[in-house]
Amino acid sequence: DTGVSQNPRHKITKRGQNVTFRCDPISEHNRLYWYRQTLGQGPEFLTYFQNEAQLEKSRLLSDRFSAERPKGSFSTLEIQRTEQGDSAMYLCASSLGQGPPEAFFGQGTRLTVV
Amino acid sequence: AQSVAQPEDQVNVAEGNPLTVKCTYSVSGNPYLFWYVQYPNRGLQFLLKYITGDNLVKGSYGFEAEFNKSQTSFHLKKPSALVSDSALYFCAVGMDTGRRALTFGSGTRLQVQP
Numbered sequence: 001d002t003g004v005s006q007n008p009r010h011k012i013t014k015r016g017q018n019v020t021f022r023c024d025p026i027s028e029h030n031r032l033y034w035y036r037q038t039l040g041q042g043p044e045f046l047t048y049f050q051n052e053a054q055l056e057k058s059r060l061l062s063d064r065f066s067a068e069r070p071k072g073s074f075s076t077l078e079i080q081r082t083e084q085g086d087s088a089m090y091l092c093a094s095s096l097g098q099g100p101p102e103a104f105f106g107q108g109t110r111l112t113v114v
Numbered sequence: 115a116q117s118v119a120q121p122e123d124q125v126n127v128a129e130g131n132p133l134t135v136k137c138t139y140s141v142s143g144n145p146y147l148f149w150y151v152q153y154p155n156r157g158l159q160f161l162l163k164y165i166t167g168d169n170l171v172k173g174s175y176g177f178e179a180e181f182n183k184s185q186t187s188f189h190l191k192k193p194s195a196l197v198s199d200s201a202l203y204f205c206a207v208g209m210d211t212g213r214r215a216l217t218f219g220s221g222t223r224l225q226v227q228p
Contacts, residue, residue: 040221056214107156
């Protein structure tokens with residue numbers, strides 16, 4: 001499968017614990033995005049990388065959230081001291097080039113904070 | 115700032131009938147417009163996009179969308195609905211400059227009855 005891959009698919013964690021998600025984009029794609037989707041809503045932008053540079057962060061991305069893309073390939077999204085409000089589907093997407101941001105999405109990681 | 119509105123939470127249509135899923139947008143420049151579909155437990159799948167040129171855009175699975183600049187709309191259409199089209203549909207807007215990420219609407223659930 002050469003699409004966007006996200007791991008794990010599901011994560012249940014206790015409030016206050018740290019979690020880390022991984023995204024492997026389509027191999028030649030230079031742009032990588034993280035979105036968050038809650039039930040009944042559309043995806044909300046969290047952050048965006050072009051190669052290894054993090055170029056934009058949403059105000060939704062509190063200090064407890066950090067994302068990296070160290071070699072311009074895979075990316076990780078870490079949430080520290082999780083809260084129940086962090087429960088959501090975390091989507092990763094990637095795209096190629098400088099033009100219109102047509103993005104290809106992974107299946108997401110569903111986080112449940114109990 | 116850019117925004118997308120999908121005024122209908124749900125659209126019901128009988129199989130074989132034409133369907134329309136509505137989308138309006140707001141941007142400060144020239145928009146790039148997208149439609150994505152989401153099936154249960156699946157990531158978002160790209161359907162079609164408008165960048166420039168012909169206002170009628172054809173996409174996957176027989177879907178098409180019409181860009182109307184004066185009405186700032188980008189409605190999704192299909193001449194003959196299938197039961198398998200039942201899913202959650204998202205309209206999204208992007209820009210060619212500045213922010214590279216997409217802004218999504220809240221989604222419209224399409225239910226096609228046999």
